[in-house]
Structures are given as C-alpha cells and as structure tokens.
Amino acid sequence: MPESIWFRDDARRRRPRLSRERIVEAAVALLDAEGANGLSMRALAARLQAGTMSLYEYVQSKEDVLDLALDEVFREIDEPREPGPWRDFLISQLTQSRAVMHRHPWVPALTATRPLLGPNAQARSRLFYGALTDAGLTGPELTAAVGTLSSYVNGYVASENIWWERMRTSEADAEIRAKVDGHLRENSTEYADQAQVGNGDFDGQFLMGLDLILDGIASRLPETGLRT
Amino acid sequence: MPESIWFRDDARRRRPRLSRERIVEAAVALLDAEGANGLSMRALAARLQAGTMSLYEYVQSKEDVLDLALDEVFREIDEPREPGPWRDFLISQLTQSRAVMHRHPWVPALTATRPLLGPNAQARSRLFYGALTDAGLTGPELTAAVGTLSSYVNGYVASENIWWERMRTSEADAEIRAKVDGHLRENSTEYADQAQVGNGDFDGQFLMGLDLILDGIASRLPETGLRT
DNA sequence: CGGTTTTCCGTACAGTGCACGGAAAGAAGG
DNA sequence: CCTTCTTTCCGTGCACTGTACGGAAAACCG
Numbered sequence: 387m388p389e390s391i392w393f394r395d396d397a398r399r400r401r402p403r404l405s406r407e408r409i410v411e412a413a414v415a416l417l418d419a420e421g422a423n424g425l426s427m428r429a430l431a432a433r434l435q436a437g438t439m440s441l442y443e444y445v446q447s448k449e450d451v452l453d454l455a456l457d458e459v460f461r462e463i464d465e466p467r468e469p470g471p472w473r474d475f476l477i478s479q480l481t482q483s484r485a486v487m488h489r490h491p492w493v494p495a496l497t498a499t500r501p502l503l504g505p506n507a508q509a510r511s512r513l514f515y516g517a518l519t520d521a522g523l524t525g526p527e528l529t530a531a532v533g534t535l536s537s538y539v540n541g542y543v544a545s546e547n548i549w550w551e552r553m554r555t556s557e558a559d560a561e562i563r564a565k566v567d568g569h570l571r572e573n574s575t576e577y578a579d580q581a582q583v584g585n586g587d588f589d590g591q592f593l594m595g596l597d598l599i600l601d602g603i604a605s606r607l608p609e610t611g612l613r614t
Numbered sequence: 615m616p617e618s619i620w621f622r623d624d625a626r627r628r629r630p631r632l633s634r635e636r637i638v639e640a641a642v643a644l645l646d647a648e649g650a651n652g653l654s655m656r657a658l659a660a661r662l663q664a665g666t667m668s669l670y671e672y673v674q675s676k677e678d679v680l681d682l683a684l685d686e687v688f689r690e691i692d693e694p695r696e697p698g699p700w701r702d703f704l705i706s707q708l709t710q711s712r713a714v715m716h717r718h719p720w721v722p723a724l725t726a727t728r729p730l731l732g733p734n735a736q737a738r739s740r741l742f743y744g745a746l747t748d749a750g751l752t753g754p755e756l757t758a759a760v761g762t763l764s765s766y767v768n769g770y771v772a773s774e775n776i777w778w779e780r781m782r783t784s785e786a787d788a789e790i791r792a793k794v795d796g797h798l799r800e801n802s803t804e805y806a807d808q809a810q811v812g813n814g815d816f817d818g819q820f821l822m823g824l825d826l827i828l829d830g831i832a833s834r835l836p837e838t839g840l841r842t
Numbered sequence: 843c844g845g846t847t848t849t850c851c852g853t854a855c856a857g858t859g860c861a862c863g864g865a866a867a868g869a870a871g872g
Numbered sequence: 873c874c875t876t877c878t879t880t881c882c883g884t885g886c887a888c889t890g891t892a893c894g895g896a897a898a899a900c901c902g
Binding site for chain 2: 888891
C-alpha cells in the first residue's frame with residue numbers, strides 16, 4: 387500500500403529494459419504524433435519494443451501514464467533567470483505555457499479532465515504565487531488572480547488548438563469543411579467583418595486578452611507594488 | 615432475448631420510435647449520470663430501449679451525438695429580457711454558463727476537444743459580441759475581449775469541476791486521497807495559508823476573476839460607452 | 843395486391859484497458 | 873554446482889468499445 391517508491395531497498399534487482407522515464411518519454415512522443423486519443427497501451431508498448439503488459443510493471447494504469455506525460459511537458463518551460471518586473475515575468479511564463487500547448491496539442495484536452503498536480507506544473511503555479519505576492523497581492527485576490535491567469539491560458543489555447551486542428555482536417559475532408567463553413571456563415575453575420583471568428587491573429591489576440599487581465603490585476607495592486 | 619416482435623405489441627409499430635431529439639435528450643441524461651467517458655452507444659441505445667445500431671439511422675457517429683449533446687445544454691441559458699448595462703449582462707450570462715457546466719460537468723471536457731459550433735452556443739457568443747459592440751468596442755479588441763471572457767469561463771469551470779470531482783472520489787478512495795494530499799502539502803508550503811489551492815470559495819473567486827477581466831475591458835472602452 | 847422505401851437491429855470485426863498467471867533472468871545462500 | 877527467491881517480462885483471455893454490413897419487418901405508394 388503506502389510503501390513508497392522511493393523506499394531505499396537493496397533488494398535483488400536486475401537491469402531493467404524499461405523504466406518509468408522511458409515510458410513517459412515514449413508516451414509524450416506518441417501523443418504528439420497521434421493526438422490525445424491516439425495513445426493506447428499496445429501502441430505505447432510497441433514503440434518501446436516491449437510487450438503490452440510489461441508497462442504495468444512501472445505504471446499503474448493508462449491514466450497514470452497520461453498524468454505523467456502531462457506533467458512532463460511543463461518541464462520545458464524555462465526557470466526565470468533573475469527577478470524582473472512581475473508583468474514581464476508573467477507574460478513570459480504564460481507565453482511559454484502557450485507554446486508548450488502548441489508543441490503538444492493534446493495538453494488542453496488532458497487538463498480539462500485531470501488536475502495539474504505533478505511537480506513541474508506545481509512549480510509553475512508556485513512561481514505565479516510568488517511573483518504576485520511580491521507585487522503586493524494577498525489573500526483571496528491573490529488566489530483569484532493566479533486562477534484567472536491559468537484558466538485564461540488553458541481556455542484560450544484549447545479553443546485555439548481546436549480551431550487549427552479543424553483547419554488541418556477540413557483541408558483533407560471537403561464535407562466537414564462545407565459543414566463548418568456553413569455554420570460560420572449562418573451564424574456570424576453582423577460581426578463577421580470586424581470580429582471574424584477565426585481571423586488568424588491568434589498571437590495578437592492572446593496578448594491582448596492577457597494584457598486585459600494584467601491591467602485588471604495591476605489596478606488591484608497597492609501603489610508601491612509596481613516592480614519586484 | 616429478441617422476443618419476436620411481430621405478434622402483439624402494436625405500440626411498437628408506430629412510425630417513429632426514435633428521433634434525433636430523443637437521442638440527444640437521452641445522451642445528456644446519460645452523460646449527466648455517468649460522466650464524459652460513460653457514454654457508449656450501447657448504453658445509450660439501452661436507455662432508449664432500442665438496438666444499438668438503430669441509433670445510426672438518426673445520428674452519424676458517436677462524435678455527432680457528443681456535438682449535439684454539447685450544444686443542447688446551452689439552451690438552458692435565459693435569453694436576456696431587456697438590454698441593461700453591459701457589465702451586468704455579461705456577469706449574468708457568464709454566471710449562467712458556469713451554472714450549466716456545473717449541472718453538466720462533462721461539458722468542459724468536451725469543449726476542450728470540439729468547437730462550439732452549434733446554434734445555441736453560437737447564439738450565446740453572438741450576444742457577447744452584441745453587448746460589447748454596443749458598449750463601444752470594435753475590431754481586434756472586441757474579438758480579444760469576447761475570447762478572453764469565454765476562455766476564462768471554460769478554463770475556470772474546467773479546473774473547478776476537476777477539483778470537486780477529485781473530492782468526491784477521494785472520499786471513497788483513501789489511497790488517492792492520500793496521494794493528492796501529499797502532493798498538495800508538499801508543493802504548497804509558503805502560500806498555503808493565504809492562498810490555499812482548494813479553499814472552497816469557488817463562487818467568490820470566479821466573480822473576482824471575472825471582475826478583474828471586466829475592469830480590463832472597461833478601461834478600453836471609449837468614455838461614452840458606459841451603458842447600452 | 844406488388845414494389846419501394848423507411849425503420850429497426852443481430853452479427854461480426856478490429857480495437858481497447860487490464861487481470862491473471864507463468865516464464866525466465868539473474869542474485870543469494872547452501 | 874544446485875536451490876530458492878526476487879524481479880522483470882509478457883501471452884492469453886475477458887469484457888467492452890465504435891460501427892460496417894446486410895437482412896427483416898413495416899409503412900407508404902401505385
């Protein structure tokens with residue numbers, strides 16, 4: 387039961403072909419290649435040239451693999467070099483989060499289902515708390531600010547990924563394309579010019595939305611807390 | 615098992631036993647009861663007392679069912695009675711969106727994977743464009759504002775649902791509870807007091823984050839545009 | 843009545859996650 | 873050397889999935 391994995395035990399062990407790390411690495415690669423629904427334990431094992439059930443020696447379930455893979459990708463974000471202005475710091479971190487979710491488009495689908503409890507994700511959120519605490523936020527406002535920022539990024543990239551997944555597949559599938567276009571034409575009449583649903587400037591819109599939230603945060607800061 | 619239908623039982627001979635609407639209704643009920651992964655075509659057919667393949671007369675695929683069910687729940691949101699202040703209107707609409715996702719916790723998981731193209735969802739987004747246009751926003755700022763608001767709600771409720779799904783299951787499963795708690799204790803040391811990860815005041819935090827975004831939007835409005 | 847079309851659905855197939863139990867490769871003790 | 877024990881590996885099997893196919897019954901049309 388609770389006998390920890392880290393328990394130091396010079397028991398008899400032989401060199402293992404597989405490992406937790408190798409499985410996670412392969413899982414990320416497979417998810418990148420096949421998408422969130424493309425990961426099966428059989429395919430994962432095949433990629434590692436192992437029998438399917440061998441994986442279960444290192445991993446409890448498929449859910450476990452997904453949890454691990456999800457946390458793994460957040461390792462790709464840089465640690466902050468030196469403390470700078472809170473606003474620049476947050477923009478940098480959140481832009482990097484977004485980039486991670488672009489490299490690994492399956493991430494939003496997984497975060498919508500499971501909590502971000504892994505060490506890497508937690509480290510990230512700790513940085514946010516730290517930055518905004520230093521900027522002068524406390525209490526429920528601090529919590530709300532951090533929650534708003536990460537919710538925004540998750541939600542934004544999720545819909546963004548859907549959109550160009552849709553573009554990708556509808557290039558190949560004329561039927562779907564027609565259907566989607568029909569919906570869009572039908573439903574976005576009056577605001578179509580100035581507010582096209584998918585006008586492509588995702589980067590600019592992301593930063594505008596982010597700026598909007600950061601302005602809201604800034605207005606709640608004590609006068610002194612403009613830099614860290 | 616298939617007690618030959620052809621004798622007696624003339625109730626079954628009536629023209630349409632199934633319909634798209636009946637299927638969608640049953641799908642929503644099944645998703646509510648079993649969660650996003652609990653919907654299978656067999657279970658859905660059973661709930662309708664029909665053969666599995668009968669569904670495919672009215673529906674193209676399981677994906678189709680999910681698209682339909684997803685759009686269906688957005689019908690639950692009230693149409694606005696009369697035009698009021700844009701801020702109150704948005705708060706009301708977004709609070710209702712959140713309530714929908716609470717009643718149907720599977721919604722965020724689905725929106726993370728598929729676009730909100732259905733008529734009900736589109737009508738909702740059209741209202742947002744309208745309200746903010748009337749308030750004075752135009753161009754990319756309008757698009758960014760609408761995107762920010764819906765991304766925030768989706769993202770917020772997604773993580774919120776995960777959290778009390780986790781609470782629900784860990785009450786029954788002591789192992790998971792221990793694991794989760796361990797992670798939380800281990801990773802939230804310094805900010806644990808003032809910014810507990812799950813301190814339960816979800817309503818307040820949602821509204822604070824929303825207010826924060828609305829402040830950001832308000833700061834981008836032309837001076838005149840305070841009400842519609 | 844016959845023919846056509848519409849609704850229903852049983853069967854079958856390829857795929858899934860994973861429980862179970864066994865094989866085999868070493869290490870330790872004799 | 874042999875035996876025993878631990879640890880890795882994995883083949884088989886089971887319950888379940890989405891859905892292609894084709895057939896049967898019933899309703900409609902002439």
